Amino acid sequence: MLSAVVAGLAPVQQSYLLQARQMQALSFAVHIPLVCFGIAFPALVLFIEWRYLRTGDVVYRTLARRWTKVLVTLFAAGVVTGTVLSFEMALLWPNFTATFGSVFGLGFAIEGFSFFLEAIFIGIYVYGWDRLSPRAHFLTGLPIAVAGVLGSIMVISVNGWMNHPQGFRLVDGKVTDVNPWRALFGNSYFWHEFVHMYLAGYIVTGFLVAGAYAVGALRGRWGRYERIALAVPLTAAAVASPVQVLVGDWAARDVAHTQPVKLAALEGLGRTTRGAPIHVLGWYTDGRVEYGIAVPRLLSFLAFHNVNATVTGLNSFPANDQPPVNVVRIAFQLMVGIGTLLALLSLGFLFVRWRRGNLPTSRWFYGALVVAAPASVVALIAGWVTTEVGRQPWVVYRIMRTNEAVTGASGIPVSYAVLAAAYLILIGAVAWTLRRLAVTPLPASEG
């Protein structure tokens, strides 16, 4: 069944649609954790450098230089994976681009500019450590932080548009009256996505970096350098995590209003219900959640602030308009579960820090940090699976289906295999480079 839009190119039969989708998902899953570092890491490095400027304490300088090397490595990986995504947007979904490029493309064009700015100043910042005055050097870092955020705003505006399309009209199925500014930035859906992702950037970066030093701490590496290197990112993640829960709740309410079918899938709500419950855990079959723990009326309350509100269930939508419920639901529960645990861990840490003025001393806390690092990445990916798979079968919500967007070229499985292999090597290479950096002794002269 086709949708309302007449595509820019004639739709084709693609027998490897699933592989194309998986390839897209794989590319995102590799790119997005790197993006978190692009959002949050420059600010953390600059914070450390700012401490150096204020105190003249070389331990900050050593740390900031170390982290700059990490930043560069991850940035290079971000560039590479981002370039692949840009290619894929056209290679895998040419019809999406051909039909709606004029509506959403602007976001990517501005994104391109912001990464350009970022690349330029990373070049200057990295190679300017000994060649610019400390203050000038610090200032050349600021555009990096700004550009990282600006770039992610742009991409997310595109995603917000795909989830809540506007800024154009369909006349006889043709896209007309295009207003790209309104499509991208006048879009209510964009705001929760941006704030939620921005916080996720700090959570993921913070827990990953802190987790690395927690491993060291458990092995007895615990000098002043390591303590600062653990405390700063951990504090950033800890202040972001509790806020993330509130923002996530806001996101869910937005979803309830604009994408009822996605909400029904998130919660596994088979039929439209007045005073709908929430099910924790469990498995969705035959229009209901089995083996879950039901909390009566909670869904109606959370989604519409009214315990008796009616929540639309999956039975109100034709079967071929529904996303794969269990994928979306499990991803959502993973994210919320991990998000809640991270928030609790964070509150505990902040409490100890505030009351005792010290870092926690129990072994399990550092063990928990080691676990929190990968868990935060899982939450991140799970969140995107919720959003993107939850939007299926549409690529542009209720306007264009994913199977209308896909390329007619053959050979998707081959590229998928090559890409998967390349990304395995990429991950290995990045891990190896970071490990090299980690085991290199600190320069003695720099304390």
Place this chain on the structure above:
Amino acid sequence: MLETIVLLFALAGLVLYTVLGGADFGAGLWQLLSGPGPRGRAIRDHAHHAMAPVWEANHVWLIFVLTVAWTAFPVVVGSVASTLAIPLSIAAFGIVFRGIAYALQSATDVPHERRVIDTTFAASSILTPYMLGAAVGAIASQRVPVGNAAGDLMTSWVNPTSILTGCLAVVAGAFLAAVYLAADAVRLGEPDLEREFRMRALISGVLAGALALAGLAVVRQDARHLYDGLTSGLGLAAVIVSAAAGLGTMALVWWSKFQPARVSAAVAVAAIIGGWAAAQRPTVLPGLTLHEAAAPRSTLIAVIVAVLAGGIILAPSLGLLFRLMLIGGFDRPSEPAPTPARRTARYGTPAVGFARLALACLVAGFVLLTVLDQGVAHVFGVIALVAAAALAFFAVGPTDLPDSSGGPPNSHAR
């Protein structure tokens, strides 16, 4: 009219990508051909150091071209990307492997590891420009019809014109790189390296010229439409400019005048791209004129505004980067940075105030974002919550750690 302006932006981006990114690929090729021993090693290191600071910036031009193209000429991008899926995928993989090798290059000095990395780097430095060049050849020889994979997936890019343009892209990059690296060697006062790269510039220049001439013959057979465009009017003018600039560059290189040679080499390459565009007017793909291919007016205006606004910010930044590169600001460490005066590390009293404020913001944010349902309330709620997080960060004073602080039981404070 508007679409022509946007096309010129895209072409300018393509020229810059060819001239800067192409040279970057070329540097990779010279690394492959550097030969064994310390001499080879010196050549490889020279190429790496010259390119490292500008690597990312050079390559973002490709992203620029892609994004402008798919915003302003969406149907063209959709058709090209589906029919030319194979060469474009290979180019993308080349970029991945090149990025991997680049990231690793500075990380190791173990010889056999270096060898694997350098070879990967160089191989992808050839593959990527070849495939991109072959894709251009496919479009120029009208082998990409409008439609979702409507053209032949193989012969569209395996054909005389594509092979020619692919090779030309590789050789032109090598030529540009040799000229730039020779100029860098002069600046660094490395006469040996200067000689090496002068030689390479001359050889690759001759090769590029020969390819271009042979190319005209091939195109005459294989893509008559393109040939006619290149031998009349604006197309012819561009070919003449390119030939003159190419010959001029050879002369300049011969006399070791590398700085002006940088510019004329770039002009020679840029003119080829201009010539292609001129020769192909007015269609972009067979039967599809530029005007028909263009996005609606409002989008074109948006792109123009975005590009101009971006340009105002980017131009001075790029200028700064290249100035630091060219005047050698990145080669020699200046005097060690003066150490700022040591001040007290503690934030001291504000901490308690910060914490109270953070709590207040958190409560306000909760009410505004979570309890209330109005959109306006949400805006202020988000601001309050972000403020709460920032204030809490400073209230905790993440770097104010007592001297032997915390840590798991078995760790030793150093």
